[in-house]
Amino acid sequence: MQSKAVRIRIKERKIEAEHFRVYRAAALRVQHFRCFYCREPLSSAAVTGDHARPRARRGKTTADNIKATCLRCNKFKGDMDWGDFLVLIKQPLAKLDGIARQIAMDRHFWTLTWVSCERIAAQVGIDAAPVLLDMFSPEGEAA
Numbered sequence: 312m313q314s315k316a317v318r319i320r321i322k323e324r325k326i327e328a329e330h331f332r333v334y335r336a337a338a339l340r341v342q343h344f345r346c347f348y349c350r351e352p353l354s355s356a357a358v359t360g361d362h363a364r365p366r367a368r369r370g371k372t373t374a375d376n377i378k379a380t381c382l383r384c385n386k387f388k389g390d391m392d393w394g395d396f397l398v399l400i401k402q403p404l405a406k407l408d409g410i411a412r413q414i415a416m417d418r419h420f421w422t423l424t425w426v427s428c429e430r431i432a433a434q435v436g437i438d439a440a441p442v443l444l445d446m447f448s449p450e451g452e453a454a
């Protein structure tokens with residue numbers, strides 16, 4: 312038989328997990344279906360939720376602190392604070408190797424792609440966001 316305290320803790324964890332899923336889904340939409348760190352296109356099937364300020368550093372499960380990320384970035388970031396991680400992957404490529412280098416290259420590539428798409432759309436007088444969302448998100452997820 313579980314004590315009342317244990318039952319309450321289990322219930323709290325279930326509620327937090329539900330909040331986590333909702334915040335992660337919202338973040339994915341706000342981030343235009345791209346990873347918060349490397350900016351690669353991200354589907355809702357592949358998304359992982361990241362505590363920008365990790366729980367190990369007293370980060371909370373709040374809307375502000377949950378980012379939609381790819382599994383690669385999430386695993387590699389680990390317990391790093393989001394700011395430290397961005398500083399790491401924004402370094403010149405010559406200074407990076409392994410997974411950090413791959414993440415930095417993808418970030419560079421997808422940022423350029425996104426910016427040039429927005430510029431082209433602006434030149435022909437259309438709003439790029441709906442087009443980009445349609446291009447980069449898997450079928451049925453753009454809405």
Ligand SMILES: [Zn+2]
Pocket residue numbers: 346347348349350351380381382383384385
């Ligand atoms: Zn990523």
